[in-house]
Amino acid sequence: MKTVAALRRCPLTHSYRTSPLVFDFLAPSTLRHSSRGYKSTAKTPFWDKSHDASPSPDTIPSSSKPKYVLSQKQREFLDSALRVNQAGELAATLIYKAQTPQVVRSHPHLRPLMKHMYDQEAGHLSTFNQMVAKHQVRPTAMYPIWEVAATFLGWSTGAMGREAAMACTEAVETEIGSHYNEQVREILSWQAEAERRGEELDDELKDMLATFRRIRDEELEHLDHAVENDAKEARPYDPLVSVIRLGCRAAINISEKV
Numbered sequence: 001m002k003t004v005a006a007l008r009r010c011p012l013t014h015s016y017r018t019s020p021l022v023f024d025f026l027a028p029s030t031l032r033h034s035s036r037g038y039k040s041t042a043k044t045p046f047w048d049k050s051h052d053a054s055p056s057p058d059t060i061p062s063s064s065k066p067k068y069v070l071s072q073k074q075r076e077f078l079d080s081a082l083r084v085n086q087a088g089e090l091a092a093t094l095i096y097k098a099q100t101p102q103v104v105r106s107h108p109h110l111r112p113l114m115k116h117m118y119d120q121e122a123g124h125l126s127t128f129n130q131m132v133a134k135h136q137v138r139p140t141a142m143y144p145i146w147e148v149a150a151t152f153l154g155w156s157t158g159a160m161g162r163e164a165a166m167a168c169t170e171a172v173e174t175e176i177g178s179h180y181n182e183q184v185r186e187i188l189s190w191q192a193e194a195e196r197r198g199e200e201l202d203d204e205l206k207d208m209l210a211t212f213r214r215i216r217d218e219e220l221e222h223l224d225h226a227v228e229n230d231a232k233e234a235r236p237y238d239p240l241v242s243v244i245r246l247g248c249r250a251a252i253n254i255s256e257k258v
Contacts, residue, residue, distance in 0.1 A: 087255040153247075173220065
């Protein structure tokens with residue numbers, strides 16, 4: 001549990017339940033379309049908007065503080081974050097989808113828990129699908145490969161038994177929770193810099209920060225559920241968790257760029 005404590009050093013927000021996702025997001029045809037990009041009605045991402053020194057009355061912000069202007073590097077960070085988060089939530093939904101039938105067949109009492117975790121992941125995927133489309137972020141080109149890899153990981157750990165499935169959840173959520181924490185810390189550093197300048201973050205960026213925190217907290221909740229349901233009793237525990245965590249880190253690094 002030391003890992004969980006370390007991941008939660010950043011201030012947490014109270015999580016709330018996300019309504020189940022329409023299953024169209026998991027349809028292969030939709031995912032293939034997604035990998036080519038999303039059409040969006042948004043003219044430009046909020047972090048690419050020019051900051052006119054003399055805005056029209058309709059666009060004058062309610063706060064008297066000037067808005068913090070993101071650098072090119074910071075804009076690229078947000079693009080990368082949304083791309084990786086979308087890919088990660090796709091993988092999570094497919095892992096749970098492949099695991100659940102095998103786990104609940106032998107352990108029917110776990111059906112509500114598996115459904116709860118799947119529904120939250122599906123909600124996360126829906127959120128990032130919308131963000132990627134709204135801000136015109138290019139989805140990862142690795143979508144087809146991550147689909148196959150995540151489905152195989154879910155099916156294989158489910159076939160190994162409840163403990164292995166939970167160990168998979170522990171490994172994945174440890175890496176994903178850590179990655180969300182890095183994103184939260186980065187945006188908080190921008191917020192601190194803005195305050196030093198007498199500025200403030202764009203409201204939409206504040207909302208994005210709150211979303212990242214909420215989803216991080218829900219991912220760490222899944223980690224807790226996995227440990228409570230004997231993840232550490234999986235055999236072989238250490239090799240299994242180490243390989244999965246290594247694969248997650250590799251997928252994150254690739255999706256940031258490709």
